[in-house]
Amino acid sequence: MRLVFQQELHDVQDRLVESAELVVSAITRASEAFRTSNVSLAEQVIADDEKLDQLTVALDELAINILARQQPVARDLRIVVSALRISASLERMGDIAAHIAQLARFRFPEKVVPRELRPTFDEMAAHDIEVARQVVELLRTTDPRLADSIRAEDDRLDELHHSVFERVLGEDWDQDAAVTVDTTLASRYHERFGDHAVSIAKKVLYLATGDWVPETIDD
Amino acid sequence: MRLVFQQELHDVQDRLVESAELVVSAITRASEAFRTSNVSLAEQVIADDEKLDQLTVALDELAINILARQQPVARDLRIVVSALRISASLERMGDIAAHIAQLARFRFPEKVVPRELRPTFDEMAAHDIEVARQVVELLRTTDPRLADSIRAEDDRLDELHHSVFERVLGEDWDQDAAVTVDTTLASRYHERFGDHAVSIAKKVLYLATGDWVPETIDD
Numbered sequence: 427m428r429l430v431f432q433q434e435l436h437d438v439q440d441r442l443v444e445s446a447e448l449v450v451s452a453i454t455r456a457s458e459a460f461r462t463s464n465v466s467l468a469e470q471v472i473a474d475d476e477k478l479d480q481l482t483v484a485l486d487e488l489a490i491n492i493l494a495r496q497q498p499v500a501r502d503l504r505i506v507v508s509a510l511r512i513s514a515s516l517e518r519m520g521d522i523a524a525h526i527a528q529l530a531r532f533r534f535p536e537k538v539v540p541r542e543l544r545p546t547f548d549e550m551a552a553h554d555i556e557v558a559r560q561v562v563e564l565l566r567t568t569d570p571r572l573a574d575s576i577r578a579e580d581d582r583l584d585e586l587h588h589s590v591f592e593r594v595l596g597e598d599w600d601q602d603a604a605v606t607v608d609t610t611l612a613s614r615y616h617e618r619f620g621d622h623a624v625s626i627a628k629k630v631l632y633l634a635t636g637d638w639v640p641e642t643i644d645d
Numbered sequence: 646m647r648l649v650f651q652q653e654l655h656d657v658q659d660r661l662v663e664s665a666e667l668v669v670s671a672i673t674r675a676s677e678a679f680r681t682s683n684v685s686l687a688e689q690v691i692a693d694d695e696k697l698d699q700l701t702v703a704l705d706e707l708a709i710n711i712l713a714r715q716q717p718v719a720r721d722l723r724i725v726v727s728a729l730r731i732s733a734s735l736e737r738m739g740d741i742a743a744h745i746a747q748l749a750r751f752r753f754p755e756k757v758v759p760r761e762l763r764p765t766f767d768e769m770a771a772h773d774i775e776v777a778r779q780v781v782e783l784l785r786t787t788d789p790r791l792a793d794s795i796r797a798e799d800d801r802l803d804e805l806h807h808s809v810f811e812r813v814l815g816e817d818w819d820q821d822a823a824v825t826v827d828t829t830l831a832s833r834y835h836e837r838f839g840d841h842a843v844s845i846a847k848k849v850l851y852l853a854t855g856d857w858v859p860e861t862i863d864d
Contacts, residue, residue, distance in 0.1 A: 610826045
């Protein structure tokens with residue numbers, strides 16, 4: 427019975443890793459579609475988000491099923507409850523990747539952001555992809571050091587987000603409203619992506635250390 | 646034992662209603678601060694968000710505690726798991742109210758949105774407040790008809806959100822970038838608020854009807 431339960435927890439963990447790998451693929455392709463205005467790649471990312479949603483539903487059902495049959499307590503119980511939370515965060519990360527792809531699609535054949543800001547958005551994208559990769563590793567290894575480095579990536583994303591806003595609100599910003607709107611939303615999406623990774627890191631860290639961290643991510 | 650459990654479920658429900666009432670208060674005052682550029686009211690809303698966060702943590706702990714001691718199955722189990730999800734959505738609605746208050750504070754003494762769009766934002770605010778009130782009633786009564794009317798409010802919020810974007814992207818939009826950025830974010834916050842209410846409605850509806858509805862809200 428105990429062995430069965432441990433096997434089921436591993437199954438939950440494997441599915442979280444699988445979902446996180448889909449998120450890496452989504453944000454990597456969304457960033458490419460965003461950078462190169464590749465509308466067919468953007469549409470692929472938007473369509474593929476459905477798979478991640480289905481994985482999330484299946485994982486939730488598995489977790490509820492485990493709670494019902496195995497009646498876990500203490501740390502085992504928190505692992506299952508945390509898995510429910512982590513899967514919801516992974517689904518949101520996939521949704522954000524789809525939003526970034528949608529911006530690329532809507533603006534096609536134009537680029538979403540003006541030339542001067544592209545290096546900044548390329549850097550944000552690189553940190554989003556890196557943070558997603560680290561989430562995969564964190565879920566696979568539960569190594570607490572990864573949680574720290576996810577936080578560091580998120581801090582950098584916040585700095586870049588603020589630098590975009592400073593630029594857009596600067597004296598010499600002469601872009602039209604459409605570009606201003608897209609740049610505002612694109613920057614926010616890139617920054618929010620990191621917030622969800624931090625939220626996942628807090629839950630995994632809690633499981634590794636026992637310190638309960640409340641869900642404080644906002645949107 | 647069974648009676649104790651039923652009492653605990655009522656306790657969970659009461660706390661969800663209490664959290665939802667804080668959300669009504671937050672969005673009502675945030676909208677007023679936003680409309681009238683009342684910076685002290687805005688700061689109050691931002692400070693009070695902490696209370697809602699604490700209620701959410703306490704509710705999560707209670708739910709986990711119930712799972713551990715009562716080992717519920719079937720519908721009882723889904724009620725407790727849904728409560729965890731609903732409390733997370735309520736916390737996010739409070740965060741959005743705080744975001745709206747922050748926009749008012751940052752732009753003080755200016756108004757956040759240009760005069761021509763104020764009637765639209767007043768209407769969005771009215772629908773946000775109404776949707777929050779309906780969430781309180783839905784959590785109190787679990788009346789499925791309220792879920793339908795929450796969806797209708799959210800549809801209207803989506804229409805208003807799109808009308809704001811049409812206006813901002815229109816030929817004759819002549820506002821500076823700061824106004825464009827604030828208007829974009831303010832419109833998105835007002836629209837997202839309704840999405841979270843719909844997410845709660847789906848979970849309550851599921852509990853009333855047995856149809857499981859996955860978490861599909863995006864951000």
